[in-house]
Amino acid sequence: MPELPDLQAFRHNLEKKLLHQQLKTITVKNSKKLAVAEKTLQSALEGQKLKEIQRVGKELHFVFQNGHVLGMHLMLHGKLYFFEHQNKEKYTIAELLFGNGTGLAITDFQGSANIALDPAEKTAPDALSDDFNENYLKTQLSKKKTGIKKFLLDQKQVLGIGNAYADDILWYARISPFSICNKIPAAKVKALLSAIKHILREAEKKILKSNPDIVHGEVRDFMLVHNAKLKESPGGAAIHKDTGGGRKTYYTDEQELFE
DNA sequence: AATACTGTTACGGT
DNA sequence: AACCGTAACAGTAT
Structure with missing residues (x-):
């Protein structure tokens, strides 16, 4: 659903809850759009602390301490939900559980939203970056x-x-x-x-x-x-x-x- | 109940 | 090769 300003607001609030937290587990529920194996994703990211969350165009990049990046694109209808104990959302693409007990689910009824490990660098400048002048x-x-x-x-x-x-x-x-x-x-x-x-x-x-x-x-x-x-x-x-x-x-x- | 709908890719055609 | 328009994805929100 979101465009740049929405994602910018999401980024802000995601960092508020998750910054410096350790990622305990990541579980893939819908791997249609995921290019790597779930195990590869898990061994790259699990146990790592979240260093920062960046917004790059319409993607969110979760940057972890070891340098690996979890990219997310919500496409038209993707949604993020925080959860406490168990994720009860329909259409879940992936679930993340952090050390402070906070869970994050990414869902999309259309199945188009996606995650990626170490997403490719974009060639065009972001609309809000200084390179876009x-x-x-x-x-x-x-x-x-x-x-x-x-x-x-x-x-x-x-x-x-x-x-x-x-x-x-x-x-x-x-x-x-x-x-x-x-x-x-x-x-x-x-x-x-x-x-x-x-x-x-x-x-x-x-x-x-x-x-x-x-x-x-x-x-x-x-x-x-x-x-x-x-x-x-x-x-x-x-x-x-x-x-x-x-x-x-x-x-x-x-x-x-x-x- | 009716209506509008934010992104991206694949495809066929020009 | 570049470009264009359309369909498809499958429902949600008000």
Whole structure:
């Protein structure tokens, strides 16, 4: 379910409960998407202390003392649950038990969420990293003739932006989602970059403020245009909906089209 | 009861 | 080769 701000909030709350704890056991319930044997995973991670949890794009990376990393991707519908004694969740992918008695289950009714041992390094920069800057964005956009929304969702270009936040980002930058990448003028590229950083950072703050202990679920009630209940943007313009690729795009006439 | 739905990959076609 | 659109995954949340 989650996008970058949700995952950022989850990361925060997972660390709050699990940082420096020893991983007692890890059990795989659904190994369809797991590339290594369960035993390999267990011997790499069990007994190790959790050093930190990073968010890399839409993945969470549990970094352990011995350098091994447990990667998690929640995909569309994955959820994390804390449990005390026994995990009672349906659709469990894997369970982790920590030294302080806290259990963590990752579930997905679709079976698409997945874990990985030592996930491959990503080539694209994370949307909130310093490597994702004006220079990078300008260079990549100049090479592309696709629509800007598609670019923002492309995890080979920038990590962490999903369908919902792409719409709010483009509205905030006043750029039409159908604008062609290499036709967007320099000043607007700059506006786009600051919109990305601003929208994503603000969303994390809002999520944590209203749901201080969140590790799953969605908070989307503050979204500016990507919200089925809204008729108008904050500027009072009618919100248009465009369906394509099974995902919806919400936008208004306030957004300039470059083509 | 009705409606909307956040990610990614595989596939066929252009 | 690059790119595009669609289906599939199988339900959940309100």
